[in-house]
Amino acid sequence: MAFEDGVRDGDDGDELFESIDDSGGNNIFSRRELLDIDHVPDENRIVGRDEQIQDLAKELGPAVSGAPPNSVIIYGKTGSGKSLVTKHVMERARDEADRRGNRLATATVDCSQAKGEADTVQEIATQVNHPSTGVHIPSRGISANEYYNRLWDILNGFYDAAIITLDEVDRLSDDNVLMILSRARESGKIDVPIGIVAISNKINFREKMTERVKSSLGHHEFIFDPYDGTQLKEILANRQDAFEEGVLREGVIARAAAMAANKHGDARKAIRLLRHAGDYAENNGYEAVEETHLVQAQEQAEADRLKELISGLPPHTRYVLLALANLTNQQPDDWFRTTVVYDMYTAVCEKSSADPLSTDSIRGLLNELAFLEVIESNREHGGMGKGTYKEHRLLWEPEIVFRMDA
Ligand SMILES: Nc1ncnc2c1ncn2[C@@H]1O[C@H](COP(=O)(O)OP(=O)(O)OP(=O)(O)O)[C@@H](O)[C@H]1O
Ligand SMILES: [Mg+2]
Incomplete structure (x- = not known):
């Protein structure tokens, strides 16, 4: 239809939105969401992990009939499909349990985001809870113990089995949660079998786990190759x-x-x-x-x-990283002592009008960064009677750090 002067003809469309096509995008993407990092591909888009899916299903499988599943530890480098495969198998297990008339509770906690024991249990309880349990899980204000009690109430009253995934488990502040969950049945807290899937991208994590946790998690381990x-x-x-x-x-x-x-x-x-x-x-x-x-x-x-x-770390981590990037820019590939990093860090803070944290806090942040392999830290000896000090080196290109901050 025709419009009067000054109004664009309907067939041509408004040039302001010319680049947007009918799929909501423009001429490059048609379904950009398929490339979102959180996007969970459906089954036929999971490539090259059939064996791992089968193996995991075998360990967790009994849960679909209400029998005790095995707990599992999954190791593998970042981006090797650990979280994806686990999520996929858990979803299928839940559907299968449903089909068989069994009630399977599933929950996944990203331990790099949860802050402590109470937060972790709260998160699990919230995920398995539903309105008809009549149990209230407040977001805060009750003790870890009380969260456990409510979780047991829900599991005992409304489920036949449970599978709980602790993703990035090495970031858990202590191993109490792993212990209590894996031994809940044995210790008489619940009569529902629980299987734990502990996921880590730190291959040496197992050595760091205490004996008691190792023995309660069992010896079922999978390694996902890159x-x-x-x-x-x-x-x-x-x-x-x-x-x-x-x-x-x-x-x-x-x-x-x-x-x-x-x-x-x-x-x-x-x-x-x-x-x-x-x-x-x-x-x-x-x-x-x-x-x-x-x-x-x-x-x-x-x-x-x-x-x-670094998203799970305090905001000042960025300043520490910027400090190391500045130093590395001046002296590429060099190592820098904590005191040197700290001085540069206070300069960065000043520029950003932020109050610097104490040296001890910065030491803690440097440890965290070393754990995440963003930096590398070494302990050096200052020579006779001078004690030891630490040196740090950035493992990423300074440009990347600057870019992140831009
Ligand atoms: N086999 C696969 N087929 C299709 N897409 C995959 C596959 N493996 C990984 N991906 C994609 O890569 C993303 C990252 O995989 P995933 O989250 O499972 O890695 P991860 O091993 O848990 O890594 P991290 O240790 O960093 O958590 C997934 O969201 C998914 O989009
Ligand atoms: Mg993961």
């Missing part, structure tokens, strides 16, 4: 419908897979690279995603990763 280039390629190829047809130039997926395989075999990184390359193409008005866009995407993908790694 993905190779072929698997990463398949993972990405399975999601190419995130893009409009014909937009991905040939070779982009292979190159993204190779770039990610080359570094760590990390699926998350591969997906991120592809998404940022798409964003780059889109933001710069290209009609297609080219291999060169991946190079542009790489820094952003790494900055995202770094941000994610």
Whole structure:
């Protein structure tokens, strides 16, 4: 239909929104959400983990019939599919239990976000709770003990079995939760069998667990190897419908897979690279995603990763990292003593109008960063009678740290 002067004709659309197509995007992506990091791919998009899915299902399987599942520890580098596979198997177990008329409770806690024992139990209780239990789980204000009691009430009253996943379990402040959950039945707290899935990307975590936890978790361990280039390629190829047809130039997926395989075999990184390359193409008005866009995407993908790694740490961690990045910029690849880092840190704080924390707090943050492998710390001897001191080195490119902060 025609409009009067000054009003655009309906068929042409408003040029202000010209770049937005009917799928809500523009000409690069058609379903960008497929490349979201939290996106859980459906079963037929999980690549190369059949064996791990089978193995895990075998250990947890008895729970679908209300019998005791085995507890499991899963190790593997970041982005190797540990959380994904576990989530997938738990969901299928719950559906299968449903089908058989059994009530299976499932809960997953990201221990890097939970702050302590009470928080962790609160989170589990909240996830397995539902309105008809009549049990109230307040978000705060009751003791860890009381949270446990309410959790037992819910499990005893409304479930036949439970599977509880403690993801990033090495970040748990103490192993009490692991102990109490894994021994709840044995100690007479509940009559419902519980299986624990403990996930860690620190291969030496097992050595750090106390004997009592090891013996209560049992000896079922799985190791997830990093993905190779072929698997990463398949993972990405399975999601190419995130893009409009014909937009991905040939070779982009292979190159993204190779770039990610080359570094760590990390699926998350591969997906991120592809998404940022798409964003780059889109933001710069290209009609297609080219291999060169991946190079542009790489820094952003790494900055995202770094941000994610430190997201569970206090805000001042950023200032500490900035301090180390500044120092590293001046003297590449060098090691810096805690006192030197601290001086630079106070300068960074001053610039950001923040009050610096104490040296002890900064030592703690440096330890955390070393644990996450963002930095490396060494203990050095100052020589006769001078005691020891620590030196630190940034394991990431300073540019990535600056970029994260931009
Ligand atoms: N086999 C796979 N098939 C398809 N997509 C995968 C596969 N493995 C991983 N991914 C994708 O990569 C993302 C990261 O995987 P996941 O969260 O399972 O890693 P992780 O091993 O738990 O790593 P982290 O130790 O860092 O937590 C997933 O959200 C998923 O999108
Ligand atoms: Mg994970």
